[in-house]
Amino acid sequence: MHLRIDGEAVAVPGGSSILDACDAAGRYVPRLCHYPGLSRPWAAAEGGGPALWDECGLCVIRSGDGSEVLACATAAAPGMEIVTDDPELRAIRLGRLASILAGHPHICLSCPDRDGCSRDVCTYGNAPEARCCAEFGRCELGALVGFVDAALALPRRAVTASRDAVTEGRIRREMGLCIGCGRCARICDEAPEAGRALEMGAADAPAAGAQERPRPVARPKKGTLQAAGCTFCGRCGPACPAGALSTPGGAGARRPGRRRAGSRPATPVLPPVGREPLTEQAVGAVPSKAGVLHLLDGAGRVLRITGAADVRRALTEALAGQARGEAAYFRVELDDLYTQRESELLARYAQQNGHLPPGNEVDDDLFGDDLP
Amino acid sequence: MDGQREFWRWSERSWQAPDLDRQAVTAVTAGIDVGSVSSQAVLLAGGRLVSFFSTRTGSSSPDSAVRAFKGAGEPLGITLDDVSYTVGTGYGRVNVPFADRTITEIACHARGANFMAGPAVRTILDMGGQDCKVIRCDERGKVLNFIMNDKCAAGTGRGMEVIADVLSVPIEEIGRRSFEIDDEPPPVSNVCTVFAKSEATSLLRAGWSVERVLAAYCAAMAQRVAGLIERMGVEREFFITGGIGKNVGVTRRIERLIGVEALRLPEDSVFDPQIAGALGAALFAHSLHRKREKERGVAAGAGAVMPPVDTAARKDLWPPAAGR
Ligand code: SF4
Numbered sequence: 299m300h301l302r303i304d305g306e307a308v309a310v311p312g313g314s315s316i317l318d319a320c321d322a323a324g325r326y327v328p329r330l331c332h333y334p335g336l337s338r339p340w341a342a343a344e345g346g347g348p349a350l351w352d353e354c355g356l357c358v359i360r361s362g363d364g365s366e367v368l369a370c371a372t373a374a375a376p377g378m379e380i381v382t383d384d385p386e387l388r389a390i391r392l393g394r395l396a397s398i399l400a401g402h403p404h405i406c407l408s409c410p411d412r413d414g415c416s417r418d419v420c421t422y423g424n425a426p427e428a429r430c431c432a433e434f435g436r437c438e439l440g441a442l443v444g445f446v447d448a449a450l451a452l453p454r455r456a457v458t459a460s461r462d463a464v465t466e467g468r469i470r471r472e473m474g475l476c477i478g479c480g481r482c483a484r485i486c487d488e489a490p491e492a493g494r495a496l497e498m499g500a501a502d503a504p505a506a507g508a509q510e511r512p513r514p515v516a517r518p519k520k521g522t523l524q525a526a527g528c529t530f531c532g533r534c535g536p537a538c539p540a541g542a543l544s545t546p547g548g549a550g551a552r553r554p555g556r557r558r559a560g561s562r563p564a565t566p567v568l569p570p571v572g573r574e575p576l577t578e579q580a581v582g583a584v585p586s587k588a589g590v591l592h593l594l595d596g597a598g599r600v601l602r603i604t605g606a607a608d609v610r611r612a613l614t615e616a617l618a619g620q621a622r623g624e625a626a627y628f629r630v631e632l633d634d635l636y637t638q639r640e641s642e643l644l645a646r647y648a649q650q651n652g653h654l655p656p657g658n659e660v661d662d663d664l665f666g667d668d669l670p
Numbered sequence: 671m672d673g674q675r676e677f678w679r680w681s682e683r684s685w686q687a688p689d690l691d692r693q694a695v696t697a698v699t700a701g702i703d704v705g706s707v708s709s710q711a712v713l714l715a716g717g718r719l720v721s722f723f724s725t726r727t728g729s730s731s732p733d734s735a736v737r738a739f740k741g742a743g744e745p746l747g748i749t750l751d752d753v754s755y756t757v758g759t760g761y762g763r764v765n766v767p768f769a770d771r772t773i774t775e776i777a778c779h780a781r782g783a784n785f786m787a788g789p790a791v792r793t794i795l796d797m798g799g800q801d802c803k804v805i806r807c808d809e810r811g812k813v814l815n816f817i818m819n820d821k822c823a824a825g826t827g828r829g830m831e832v833i834a835d836v837l838s839v840p841i842e843e844i845g846r847r848s849f850e851i852d853d854e855p856p857p858v859s860n861v862c863t864v865f866a867k868s869e870a871t872s873l874l875r876a877g878w879s880v881e882r883v884l885a886a887y888c889a890a891m892a893q894r895v896a897g898l899i900e901r902m903g904v905e906r907e908f909f910i911t912g913g914i915g916k917n918v919g920v921t922r923r924i925e926r927l928i929g930v931e932a933l934r935l936p937e938d939s940v941f942d943p944q945i946a947g948a949l950g951a952a953l954f955a956h957s958l959h960r961k962r963e964k965e966r967g968v969a970a971g972a973g974a975v976m977p978p979v980d981t982a983a984r985k986d987l988w989p990p991a992a993g994r
């Protein structure tokens with residue numbers, strides 16, 4: 299069937315949701331409780347069952363008649379006209395994000411010193427319970443906040459939550475971080491290898507600093523995961539966007555655990571990061587100032603991160619050398635201390651990817667004995 | 671001792687290969703590491719260490735780079751004209767006016783540590799003047815991954831300087847004296863350098879010995895750094911570079927916390943863990959020089975190619991301490 303997303307025609311198979319259609323059209327719509335491959339958040343409620351998790355409401359879009367609907371929960375219909383972005387939609391998303399953040403520690407996300415900080419000691423004296431968790435820098439919720447609140451419009455408060463953590467087998471639970479999206483409980487219910495050990499329940503007490511009714515939180519159906527029949531398949535960790543459930547052995551929350559028969563770990567669609575095409579015109583608009591630039595390939599993968607005293611000049615050089623490299627896009631960040639900033643951004647990249655960007659590797663022939 | 675003594679200063683460090691035949695010194699390559707606190711220069715001739723010099727970074731980075739180079743070159747009569755290739759590194763790398771190329775301090779530290787401590791090194795802890803990095807590298811000293819902490823001076827050279835100054839203990843003695851205690855005190859709760867002064871003073875007033883306060887500080891720094899190391903994971907061999915790498919009060923406590931002993935240089939080694947960055951830069955300079963010569967050689971149809979870095983002969987870069 300055909301419909302229009304932001305004026306562009308797109309064809310999707312029957313049974314698609316509006317969110318699927320937006321993805322097919324390459325228009326990113328924020329989403330949190332939606333997770334690829336899982337039943338839709340509304341399915342249980344529609345079937346007469348209780349809605350066991352809160353809809354995040356972030357995927358709100360405007361349909362042809364001007365009404366606001368949830369893209370993940372609405373079936374696409376032929377001829378629909380969808381608007382994915384306007385000031386009102388942005389405001390609604392911000393409001394919903396604010397209520398999610400009201401119960402989840404997040405102060406590090408907006409800290410000017412966020413890169414290069416180990417979060418062991420806080421320069422600004424924020425309590426450990428208000429700081430971000432070990433998934434900082436690679437967590438899905440953080441990426442989402444960066445997209446929905448790119449202008450840092452939301453007041454960032456020192457929300458504290460209990461940071462007690464339990465590790466059973468390969469699964470670590472820090473349930474004070476749970477935002478109640480229900481992804482883990484659904485995956486535990488629906489993945490063939492999982493043990494149906496998790497459920498959503500009422501939070502014991504409102505998180506400190508929260509102004510609204512507590513969101514439901516995930517918990518094992520019996521006291522421990524083991525007692526609840528957990529198979530320790532490790533699917534819930536990568537599914538959790540908030541660091542509440544993780545599988546620390548694997549390198550990071552979003553890295554899927556070992557794949558088992560019958561079920562493949564899904565990769566959630568993440569917010570796109572800003573980038574400009576590497577063209578003369580775009581480069582001409584960059585100021586001749588000190589900073590750090592990212593060069594990206596056509597698929598948006600980072601090729602190289604370099605600090606330069608004059609980012610425009612460095613980009614002009616990259617442009618000239620374009621035939622040799624495959625750089626298609628760039629991103630700049632102005633910073634006078636650009637050598638240090640370069641290291642920080644390299645460290646951030648290395649933490650997320652487990653290696654340096656390909657263009658930052660020192661050539662193999664500079665390691666001594668390789669030359670004849 | 672004059673009343674104006676600056677306890678935080680590491681003395682300048684200089685070394686030249688003994689019995690060097692000045693005529694035989696050709697194909698000199700230089701590595702200059704301009705850090706936020708100290709600057710180092712390392713000179714190689716044909717890939718072999720001939721000289722290094724370590725000094726404090728002044729207010730002008732270009733001056734510091736020149737001063738470091740002169741410190742290493744002058745005793746051997748080596749001037750900039752004698753140098754075939756220079757690589758600048760460190761946060762001030764762009765302020766090495768005579769550099770042919772700059773390479774990040776991360777790559778240089780790994781390469782330098784690999785050369786200094788051998789190809790078995792996989793995890794490097796670099797405790798520099800204003801930041802702390804944990805680097806994972808392969809057997810050639812090529813960086814695979816790294817993590818850093820630079821927002822807090824505690825656990826870095828600057829933090830240690832503040833403690834040295836507050837307690838009037840020369841920085842070289844902190845490590846040793848921090849073990850002159852009967853039992854290990856709890857780490858201080860706040861290693862923030864901003865509060866260090868008042869906290870140290872109140873501990874002294876509460877009857878703590880200077881040694882005990884030092885121990886509590888070293889332990890707190892070690893705890894912070896150990897947290898960073900654990901985030902990366904320690905893979906053996908483990909080696910410590912940078913200024914604080916010379917402070918056993920911190921390094922031994924880190925080893926205790928992570929349960930892995932750091933590789934130690936042989937007693938008679940001339941290497942100073944602080945020159946790892948400059949050494950790596952000089953090694954890259956050597957390889958870059960050879961590469962350039964080779965390209966030129968190929969262009970001219972000649973075969974005059976420099977010898978590769980002789981890693982097997984590394985042992986004779988460690989002349990007896992008496993030779994210094
Ligand atoms: S634990 Fe994570 S995945 Fe599960 S409901 Fe909470 S936030 Fe969602």
Ligand code: FES
Nearest residue numbers: 331354355357370
């Ligand atoms: S993604 Fe649609 S409501 Fe959460």
